[in-house]
Amino acid sequence: MEQKPAIELRNITKTFGNVVANRDVNLKVNRGEILSILGENGSGKTTLMNMISGIYFPDHGQIFIDGEEVVIRSPKDSFKYKIGMIHQHFKLVDVFSAAENIVLGLNEGKYNLKASTERIKEISAQYGFELDPEKKIYTMSVSEKQTVEIIKVLYRGADILILDEPTAVLTPQETEKLFAILRRMRDDGKCIIIITHKLHEVLSLSDRVSVLRKGEYVGTVETANTNESELTEMMVGKKISLNIERSEPENTQPRLIVNDLECIDRNGVKILDDITFTANSGEILGIAGIAGSGQRELLEAIAGLQQVQFGEIVYNDPKTGKEENLRNKTPMQIRDLGVRLSFVPEDRLGMGLVGNMDITDNMMLRSYRKGKSIFLERKGPKDLAQHIIEDLEVVTPGASTPVRRLSGGNVQKVLVGREIAAAPTVLMAAYPVRGLDINSSYLIYNLLNEQKKKGVAVIFVGEDLDVLTELCDRIMVIGSGRITGIVDGRNTTKEEIGLLMTKTKDGKQND
Amino acid sequence: MTNAKTKQVHEPLIHITKRDDCSFAKSAIVHLIGVVIALVFSSLLIIAVTGQNPISLFKSMFEGVFGTPIANSGINKKYVESLHIVAILLCISLAVTPSFKMKFWNIGAEGQVLMGCLVSAYCMIEFGGEMNNTLLLIVMVVASVIMGAIWAIIPAICKAYWNTNETLFTLMMNYVAMTLVSYFIMVKDKSGRSDLGIINERTGYGYLPDLFERNYIFNILIVAFVTILMFIYLKYSKQGYEISVVGESQNTARYIGVNVKKVIIRTVAISGAICGLVGFMIIAGDKHSIKDSIVGGQGFTAIMVSWMAGFNPIVMIPVSMLIVFLSVGSKFATSAFKLDNSIGDILTAIVIFSIIACEFFIRYKVNFRKSAKGDK
Numbered sequence: 001m002e003q004k005p006a007i008e009l010r011n012i013t014k015t016f017g018n019v020v021a022n023r024d025v026n027l028k029v030n031r032g033e034i035l036s037i038l039g040e041n042g043s044g045k046t047t048l049m050n051m052i053s054g055i056y057f058p059d060h061g062q063i064f065i066d067g068e069e070v071v072i073r074s075p076k077d078s079f080k081y082k083i084g085m086i087h088q089h090f091k092l093v094d095v096f097s098a099a100e101n102i103v104l105g106l107n108e109g110k111y112n113l114k115a116s117t118e119r120i121k122e123i124s125a126q127y128g129f130e131l132d133p134e135k136k137i138y139t140m141s142v143s144e145k146q147t148v149e150i151i152k153v154l155y156r157g158a159d160i161l162i163l164d165e166p167t168a169v170l171t172p173q174e175t176e177k178l179f180a181i182l183r184r185m186r187d188d189g190k191c192i193i194i195i196t197h198k199l200h201e202v203l204s205l206s207d208r209v210s211v212l213r214k215g216e217y218v219g220t221v222e223t224a225n226t227n228e229s230e231l232t233e234m235m236v237g238k239k240i241s242l243n244i245e246r247s248e249p250e251n252t253q254p255r256l257i258v259n260d261l262e263c264i265d266r267n268g269v270k271i272l273d274d275i276t277f278t279a280n281s282g283e284i285l286g287i288a289g290i291a292g293s294g295q296r297e298l299l300e301a302i303a304g305l306q307q308v309q310f311g312e313i314v315y316n317d318p319k320t321g322k323e324e325n326l327r328n329k330t331p332m333q334i335r336d337l338g339v340r341l342s343f344v345p346e347d348r349l350g351m352g353l354v355g356n357m358d359i360t361d362n363m364m365l366r367s368y369r370k371g372k373s374i375f376l377e378r379k380g381p382k383d384l385a386q387h388i389i390e391d392l393e394v395v396t397p398g399a400s401t402p403v404r405r406l407s408g409g410n411v412q413k414v415l416v417g418r419e420i421a422a423a424p425t426v427l428m429a430a431y432p433v434r435g436l437d438i439n440s441s442y443l444i445y446n447l448l449n450e451q452k453k454k455g456v457a458v459i460f461v462g463e464d465l466d467v468l469t470e471l472c473d474r475i476m477v478i479g480s481g482r483i484t485g486i487v488d489g490r491n492t493t494k495e496e497i498g499l500l501m502t503k504t505k506d507g508k509q510n511d
Numbered sequence: 512m513t514n515a516k517t518k519q520v521h522e523p524l525i526h527i528t529k530r531d532d533c534s535f536a537k538s539a540i541v542h543l544i545g546v547v548i549a550l551v552f553s554s555l556l557i558i559a560v561t562g563q564n565p566i567s568l569f570k571s572m573f574e575g576v577f578g579t580p581i582a583n584s585g586i587n588k589k590y591v592e593s594l595h596i597v598a599i600l601l602c603i604s605l606a607v608t609p610s611f612k613m614k615f616w617n618i619g620a621e622g623q624v625l626m627g628c629l630v631s632a633y634c635m636i637e638f639g640g641e642m643n644n645t646l647l648l649i650v651m652v653v654a655s656v657i658m659g660a661i662w663a664i665i666p667a668i669c670k671a672y673w674n675t676n677e678t679l680f681t682l683m684m685n686y687v688a689m690t691l692v693s694y695f696i697m698v699k700d701k702s703g704r705s706d707l708g709i710i711n712e713r714t715g716y717g718y719l720p721d722l723f724e725r726n727y728i729f730n731i732l733i734v735a736f737v738t739i740l741m742f743i744y745l746k747y748s749k750q751g752y753e754i755s756v757v758g759e760s761q762n763t764a765r766y767i768g769v770n771v772k773k774v775i776i777r778t779v780a781i782s783g784a785i786c787g788l789v790g791f792m793i794i795a796g797d798k799h800s801i802k803d804s805i806v807g808g809q810g811f812t813a814i815m816v817s818w819m820a821g822f823n824p825i826v827m828i829p830v831s832m833l834i835v836f837l838s839v840g841s842k843f844a845t846s847a848f849k850l851d852n853s854i855g856d857i858l859t860a861i862v863i864f865s866i867i868a869c870e871f872f873i874r875y876k877v878n879f880r881k882s883a884k885g886d887k
Binding site: 331345357 | 750760766767
């Protein structure tokens with residue numbers, strides 16, 4: 001008989017209310033194999049894995065481990081079957097050391113940190129992790145924290161590992177390192193499932209790929225026999241072009257000049273230092289960097305939401321030619337100056353929109369103050385909402401549906417639509433395609449390109465370096481609150497940007 | 512492949528899943544079932560504890576609320592009296608709503624109302640007879656409203672500027688208000704009684720006039736007016752919109768340039784002002800006397816009304832009616848049947864608890880283990 005699969009799912013179905021997260025999903029993974037689960041956001045990848053790791057319980061279907069049917073009711077059960085999941089959002093105690101976090105919650109009789117540290121070192125050596133077990137979590141980089149999470153499940157003896165979007169927060173160099181480790185684990189006979197929506201990673205890492213689309217199982221293919229466009233077609237359900245258009249900038253003029261900007265956070269730590277750059281009209285300026293390097297603070301400082309310690313933010317008014325310093329002006333004051341600054345913040349439902357309000361009321365956020373009446377004028381916003389729903393193909397039961405009920409892509413369309421409707425001269429967008437499916441992402445890129453052609457100065461903070469290098473005219477790289485380089489989007493490579501991302505201020509590599 | 516027989520394995524007995532939307536009809540049915548269950552449960556309790564017939568007890572509750580007045584209660588019809596109690600509770604509920612909608616956990620309505628009472632009583636005593644009665648009433652209204660607002664603004668300012676905990680702060684302000692009232696009574700009446708008796712009993716200075724030959728009607732009309740105003744304010748005004756935005760997400764409010772501090776202070780001041788108005792209504796339109804327990808915990812009951820109604824002023828009308836029906840009715844019934852007062856409280860608690868529990872069944876679905884595997 002053939003080898004029994006390490007884990008097999010048969011006809012797994014899970015629904016949330018009326019939403020089918022998974023329908024009749026079948027999956028098989030052998031030992032010594034890496035399986036990618038590919039699918040767009042909302043296609044049910046994470047839900048499926050959560051059922052294996054005991055967080056959800058399937059409505060129908062069976063799970064087999066080594067050919068035996070099992071029931072996984074809780075994460076404890078899943079540990080019993082040696083399943084370990086590394087979540088997208090790390091679950092670590094900040095003030096504990098790596099070793100303390102790894103043994104936390106384990107019941108191995110006596111608490112002996114020294115012995116545990118030895119075992120952690122053994123595991124690290126075996127697979128090539130670089131980790132100091134005594135280092136505290138809060139001093140760690142994202143990739144180190146991820147290492148802790150992986151060792152945590154290995155320490156518990158897991159031989160089926162599930163990684164949920166492990167590369168989302170890593171630089172290209174760190175990703176390569178992680179992949180090398182995963183390959184070593186595979187060769188050691190472990191069974192590895194990795195959830196992702198990045199095609200090139202799937203192709204370079206995995207042995208087989210299973211594709212999910214809208215909760216349905218589409219199929220499994222051998223990585224060796226497939227290519228990007230076939231996988232995209234499986235994922236989206238139709239052929240789409242993966243090229244992002246990039247036109248030559250025309251009539252560029254300095255629109256926003258940031259000079260020597262410095263900001264400190266609550267604890268007095270510098271979060272932005274010595275930031276100097278110019279955003280031109282008719283151009284897309286990309287901002288790259290490891291998450292939390294000061295991108296958010298920079299945009300918020302420009303939008304008037306972050307106290308500026310030093311430096312200036314000068315806006316060149318295209319109509320009057322006048323220069324306005326926006327430093328430490330409130331968003332109201334900025335608007336009163338006639339500066340048409342639109343801002344698509346990173347936190348869509350926590351900052352850009354109000355989740356419990358409907359689309360119409362969210363349209364009003366920017367404009368409700370207009371006019372002297374003490375009462376709201378809902379007609380204009382209602383028309384705008386209708387307009388955006390039609391133009392951007394927002395999938396919603398109607399303009400009076402609370403935006404939190406919409407899917408991620410549709411929420412973003414509502415937000416971007418509103419910000420563009422204000423006819424901006426500067427448009428800032430922080431991670432505008434995070435969590436969006438391919439179609440919605442391309443729609444957003446097109447909208448940004450349209451604005452660029454209209455002569456808007458577009459500032460685009462992104463995380464996917466492929467997209468940044470394809471979309472942006474210039475790319476500014478930030479590392480720990482400082483600019484580590486500004487490169488031409490047409491002649492740069494991902495690797496160059498990746499290196500700049502980890503560069504420290506004295507020019508040395510940070511790794 | 513393997514056709515081996517699958518082992519009989521156990522699903523968890525129940526698992527809970529989230530529902531999407533619950534239609535209005537469905538939610539009404541759930542609530543109805545909740546009330547029926549509550550009634551059955553309380554009936555069992557009544558039989559078990561008191562041995563009385565629950566049906567006649569319920570009947571007596573209705574009589575207590577709508578029935579003919581007891582001999583010495585004057586010309587009022589009983590339901591007008593009940594309606595007045597509803598009005599006062601409703602008005603305090605309306606008062607706390609803007610703060611709660613803004614997620615400012617103001618549990619100081621009790622104290623804010625009490626301060627309104629105190630100032631009204633003070634004006635009645637000090638200015639009664641010194642000026643025209645209409646003018647006196649106006650002075651009382653203005654003073655009470657301002658006092659209520661001040662009592663609320665103090666914690667609001669501390670919250671806005673120093674991010675103090677408004678729950679503790681407003682709660683403590685209640686005790687300060689009570690102590691102030693006790694002090695006031697002590698100064699005005701050296702005899703050491705806990706209340707001042709009826710103020711201006713002979714002259715009637717500072718009493719709200721009767722309408723349609725009945726008292727209380729004035730208060731009821733004021734509350735009806737406040738209800739409509741509050742509904743419009745929250746739903747259609749720019750300030751109401753700002754309250755919702757600040758309550759949902761202060762970050763969003765900052766992002767669109769709302770002055771969050773200003774909105775917090777303004778909104779809480781409105782809450783306090785309406786509480787002050789209630790204080791005036793209690794003194795001028797009802798009690799004509801003052802003691803430190805005159806508000807009787809309605810400041811807290813109001814919070815429950817406001818929440819149960821989902822902060823919708825119109826829904827608050829039936830909710831406050833239900834609460835008053837339960838408390839007045841059960842008080843009457845327990846005294847008619849010579850039962851302990853706590854039985855009434857227990858009945859009230861059972862009904863309210865089951866209504867709140869309905870929320871759970873509206874939001875979530877409970878799935879039981881299917882007995883036979885494989886079939887749908």
